[in-house]
Structures are given as C-alpha cells and as structure tokens.
Amino acid sequence: MDIYRAIKTRKSVRSFLDRDIEEDKLQRILEAVRLAPSAKNLQEWRFVVVRDRQKREQLAMAAHNQAFVGEAPVVIACCAETDKHVMRCGLECYPIDVAIAIDHLTLAAVSEGLGTCWIGSFESDRVKELLGIPEDIVVVELLPLGYPQDPAIKEKSRLKLAEIVHYERW
Ligand SMILES: Cc1cc2nc3c(=O)[nH]c(=O)nc-3n(C[C@H](O)[C@H](O)[C@H](O)COP(=O)(O)O)c2cc1C
Known part of the structure; x- marks a missing residue:
C-alpha cells in the first residue's frame, strides 16, 4: 500500500472482529517496527505481544x-528498556x-488490513504485574491490534496546515 494511503486510512479502531491475526502478518508488522529509526540507534523499544484472552x-x-482493548485478538505492550538518555536538545529520547x-x-x-488504537x-x-514486566522497564503505550469492525475511512479532525506550519521563521 502507498504510504500516503496508509496515513490517510489509519484511524483509531475501537471495535474489532472476533478474528485471529495470521502469524505471518504479525511478523511483517513487527519487522516494520524493528526497522524504525532511534536516537543514536539505541533501539530501546521492547514489546510484549499478548494473544491470551484472559490477559x-x-x-x-x-x-x-476500555473494554475494546481486550476485544482485539492481539494487544501489544510497547515498552522501553532505557537509561533515559537525554539528547543535547534537552529531551529524553526513549x-x-x-x-x-x-x-x-x-x-x-493498516497496509495488512488491520486496525489499532494507541x-x-x-x-x-x-x-x-500482569505481564511480568521488570521494575526498570517503562511501559509507554498499549496497542490493541485486530481486524476492524468498520473498515470505512473516517474523515480526520485536524488543524489546518496554516495553523501548524511556519515558513522561514515562527
Ligand atoms: C499517545 C496517544 C494516547 C492515546 N490514548 C488513547 C486511549 O487511552 N484511549 C483511546 O480510546 N484513544 C487513545 N488515543 C487515540 C486518540 O484519541 C486518537 O488518535 C485521536 O483522537 C485522533 O483520532 P484518529 O486516531 O482516529 O485519527 C491516543 C492517541 C495517542 C497518540
């Protein structure tokens, strides 16, 4: 799928079909995650993939x-194993x-026909405690992943470009 189409199609999905995700799809998605850039190439991200219904x-x-989180066939806990490195701009990178x-x-x-919600x-x-994640690991987000009940493309509510972009100076 073209990247612009994926960006336009992605939306927060809060209702999922009761359908498993094929392992090969999941692995392709995780490979896309693995190839992400990171400050100093530290790659501090860690993921716990949960399929177990009770968990x-x-x-x-x-x-x-948020019940819909448990209705997705996969929930991914997105974590960081980090020494909280601060970049020279003053921000933590993890x-x-x-x-x-x-x-x-x-x-x-999206390009695999799946939906997510941060x-x-x-x-x-x-x-x-539920996932046995060690004390020093930071849980950054949870991400339910599954086939959307409603695959329709949703109009996005966003600021106009003129409200967010300055040219040459603020
Ligand atoms: C960092 C972050 C945290 C979010 N947390 C939640 C959440 O806890 N529950 C939820 O239903 N949506 C959550 N959202 C989804 C946002 O509400 C959603 O992305 C935003 O309204 C724009 O809608 P869209 O994703 O459909 O384009 C979160 C999004 C981000 C980026």
Missing part, C-alpha cells in the same frame, strides 16, 4: 476499563523512539 481482558481493565516504532506499527497494520490511559503498575 487481554485484564489489560483492558488496567486501561481504565518516548520519541518508542512512538516512532509505534507509528511504524500502526501504518504497517492507548496511553492505563495503570502502568498493573500492566507490569
């Missing part, structure tokens, strides 16, 4: 009862790097 339902509860990898994931998912609303300690 998914518990993750949904840990995500402040949340940026994990976010880039997740964006690869969401766009690769989940930043969750109780980190509960997620860690």
Whole structure:
C-alpha cells in the first residue's frame, strides 16, 4: 500500500472482529517496527505481544476499563528498556523512539488490513504485574491490534496546515 494511503486510512479502531491475526502478518508488522529509526540507534523499544484472552481482558481493565482493548485478538505492550538518555536538545529520547516504532506499527497494520488504537490511559503498575514486566522497564503505550469492525475511512479532525506550519521563521 502507498504510504500516503496508509496515513490517510489509519484511524483509531475501537471495535474489532472476533478474528485471529495470521502469524505471518504479525511478523511483517513487527519487522516494520524493528526497522524504525532511534536516537543514536539505541533501539530501546521492547514489546510484549499478548494473544491470551484472559490477559487481554485484564489489560483492558488496567486501561481504565476500555473494554475494546481486550476485544482485539492481539494487544501489544510497547515498552522501553532505557537509561533515559537525554539528547543535547534537552529531551529524553526513549518516548520519541518508542512512538516512532509505534507509528511504524500502526501504518504497517493498516497496509495488512488491520486496525489499532494507541492507548496511553492505563495503570502502568498493573500492566507490569500482569505481564511480568521488570521494575526498570517503562511501559509507554498499549496497542490493541485486530481486524476492524468498520473498515470505512473516517474523515480526520485536524488543524489546518496554516495553523501548524511556519515558513522561514515562527
Ligand atoms: C499517545 C496517544 C494516547 C492515546 N490514548 C488513547 C486511549 O487511552 N484511549 C483511546 O480510546 N484513544 C487513545 N488515543 C487515540 C486518540 O484519541 C486518537 O488518535 C485521536 O483522537 C485522533 O483520532 P484518529 O486516531 O482516529 O485519527 C491516543 C492517541 C495517542 C497518540
């Protein structure tokens, strides 16, 4: 799929078909994640892929009862194993790097006919306990992944380009 089409087609999917994801599709998506860029090529991202129904339902509860999270056949806990390196611009790089990898994931998912939804609303300690994630690992996002109930392309609510882009100076 053309990259611009994938970007336009991607939307937050909060309702999934009760249909498993083929292993080869999942592996292609994870490979797209692996190829993401990162500061100093640190590649601090780590992922826990969850297919087990009971665990998914518990993750949904840990995500402040967002039930649709557990309805997706796969939930991916997107984490960082990080020394919290600060770039010379003053920003920590790990949340940026994990976010880039997740964006690869969401766009690769679209090109495989799958849907995702970024989940930043969750109780980190509960997620860690459920998945046996060590203390020093940061859970950055949860990502349900599955076949969308409604594959229709949704109109995006976004600021206009003129509101977000300056040329030559602010
Ligand atoms: C960092 C981040 C965290 C988010 N957390 C949640 C969440 O916890 N629950 C949810 O339903 N949507 C969540 N979203 C989805 C946003 O609401 C959604 O991306 C935004 O409204 C734009 O809609 P679209 O994804 O359909 O284009 C999150 C998105 C991002 C990027």
